[in-house]
Amino acid sequence: MTTTAHHRTRSVPERATTAALLIATAFLYLWNLSASGWGNSFYAAAAQAGAQSWKAWLFGSLDAGNAITVDKPPAAMWVMGLSARIFGVNSWAILAPQALMGVASVFLLYLTVRRWFGHGAGLLAGAALAVTPVAVLMFRYDNPDALLVLLMTAAAYTTVRATETAGAKWLAWTGVLLGFGFLTKMMQAFLVLPAFALVYLVAAPTTLGRRIRHLLLAGLALVASAGWYVALVSLWPASSRPYIAGSTNNTLWELALGYNGLGRILGGSGNGGGGGGGGQNTGFGGATGIGRLFGESMGTEISWLLPAALIALVAVLAVTWAAPRTDRARAAMLLWGGWLLVTGVTFSYMSGTIHPYYTIALAPSIAALVGIGARVLWLYRERSWGRTVLAAMVLATAGWGFVLLGRTEWMPAIRWAALAAGIIAALALLAPVARLRRLAVAGIVAGLLSTGLGSAAYAAATVTVAHTGSIPSSGPSGTSGMGGGPGGGDLPRTNNDSRPGGNVPPSGGGAQTSGDGARMGRGGGGNSELTALLKAGTTKWSAAVSGATSAADLELASGTSVIALGGWNGSDPSPTLAEFQAHVAAGQIHYYISGGGMGGGRMGGGTTQSSEIATWVSANFTATTVGGTTIYDLTTTR
Secondary structure, eight states: OOOOOOOSOOOHHHHHHHHHHHHHHHHHHHTTGGGGTTSSHHHHHHHHHHHHOHHHHHHTBSSTTOSBBOSSOSHHHHHHHHHHHHHOSSHHHHHHHHHHHHHHHHHHHHHHHHHHHHHHHHHHHHHHHHTOHHHHHHTTSOSTHHHHHHHHHHHHHHHHHHHHHTOHHHHHHHHHHHHHHHHHHGGGGGGGHHHHHHHHHHHSSSOHHHHHHHHHHHHHHHHHHHHHHHHHHHHSOGGGSOBOTTOSSSOHHHIIIIIIIIHHHHOOSSSSSOSSTTSSOGGGTOSOSTTGGGSTTTHHHHGGGHHHHHHHHHHHHHHTTTSOTTOHHHHHIIIIIHHHHHHHHHHHHOOSOOOGGGGGGGHHHHHHHHHHHHHHHHTTTTSHHHHHHHHHHHHHHHHHHHHHHHTSOSOHHHHHHHHHHHHHHHHHHHSOHHHHHHHHHHHHHHHHHHHHHHHHHHHHHHHTSOOOSSEEOOSSSOOEESOSSTTTTOSOOOTTOOOOTTOOOOTTOOSOOSSOHHHHHHHHHTOHHHHHHHHHOOSSEEEEEESHHHHHHHHHHHSSOEEEETOSSSOOOOSOHHHHHHHHHTTOEEEEEOOOOOOSSSSSOOOHHHHHHHHHHHHHSOEEEETTEEEEETTSOO
16 A cells, blocks of 8 residues: 655644653653763763863763764764753753754654654554653663664664665665664664665665665765774774773774674674673573574563554565555564664674663664554454554553553552553454444543553663662662662672673772772762862872763763773773873872772773782782772872
């Protein structure tokens, strides 16, 4: 079936309901935003550094002294850094940009779905995205995922516009947007590429040759929009820029292909993002397999509407299988279904580091499939199979929501209410057409309640609690894992929560040797004596400490630059002992702080350089204790 594009001027009710959706979304994402403090202090510290130094802003440095970058490309840091430079370094200035990106993502999804399937479908898709728990979590957080989702959703919009008229310029914009997606979270941005290319290749109304040429042009636009920064970093003298964290050879290429590329997918040892993904630890996604997205770790983040989305995908593809090549309903299934399947299968089977919040990348596709599927199948309500599939979507959502809410002891009444509404809606949809007309309003209301109540309630609960750390999770508990500011150590210690091996503090180390980066961060951030000491310094770096989280917390508490020895995952070969000694000889580092901990990447493998630095400091400088923390003054030798 070929649907009609909706280019007409929107009516007053349409404008009002769209405005209501966006206002409600903005309230949900902005309300009590600062309750989470810095959120992930790792990225908050990078934003602070960017507000203090334009070079740190350009490279996404963790510190304004430009010792080392964060372990991602800097596009998200550019946004937060500019906000912090304009509005000051505070929680609101750092978190609000992500909230606004969330509102923009909801609006773009609405516009994209509405364009081919009308206001109702767009509104349903936008609302579904807005109340997806992981979306509520991450659009109120300072990780790069918010910008990534905005760019991918915008790229879906430009792809739809390009597919309508075989517009090469619109398709080139898709390449530009995904290129900046690469500069946000590298290879993850490319998971949607197969779907976007396929829908244009299949459905654009022009010859095959022109379709191929347009795709090649879009590919060039993608390479240019991502490549300019890769070239800049490659050509910039390594001696005058920060070390590229996460890489083994100080290059973005290795970071993209290793730590943030194949290392994430295949796992393995080394500095390649391996570890965590294949285990049972819920902070790392749980066991690999087709059921991972429905499991204990990821299920409550993203899977509320996933059964309905999959039903809609199969049903609409079946009904449009013999339609003309340019059929828009089928094209939409190729776009959003391809996005869901490629990304979902990748997340399900990747053996490297993966966290549940990554699943926000699936939220726009699931929401779009539900909105489009409901619209298309409603057109077939005169036929019993159309009503049956709609009833199956509603009942599957209500039943699965019942299971998800059953995994917690939170608000059991909502669980039963949503299930009851789902059964009522399914029965109404299964009624004969003559009765369906009379039951339509009641059925629609019950259907919306059953499909949205559980997810919306869980999303609302996400807003009511503070979320901090490097592994945030949605829901009412507010637990987060592995450091990242106040409350970052709220999760129980697991066998994955350990200080990098070999990064042993010098003898005489004080209380900060637990190996929990969050504890070290809190010890530094909450240690007023140490904070005052760092603030009083005038050196390029006020201190050096093992691990990025510890360094970030100290930077945010003192407003100074702190070197993170070993970077985020403790295994970055930076700085070397010779480089550290040169900094000390030049009077650029005031204190060495004992203990600390890793940022939270690969577990249990520190660097030889960090161990050598610890040994050298212990042998040449005198330990003192400040507020229970052991430090070494590097400006005075024994």
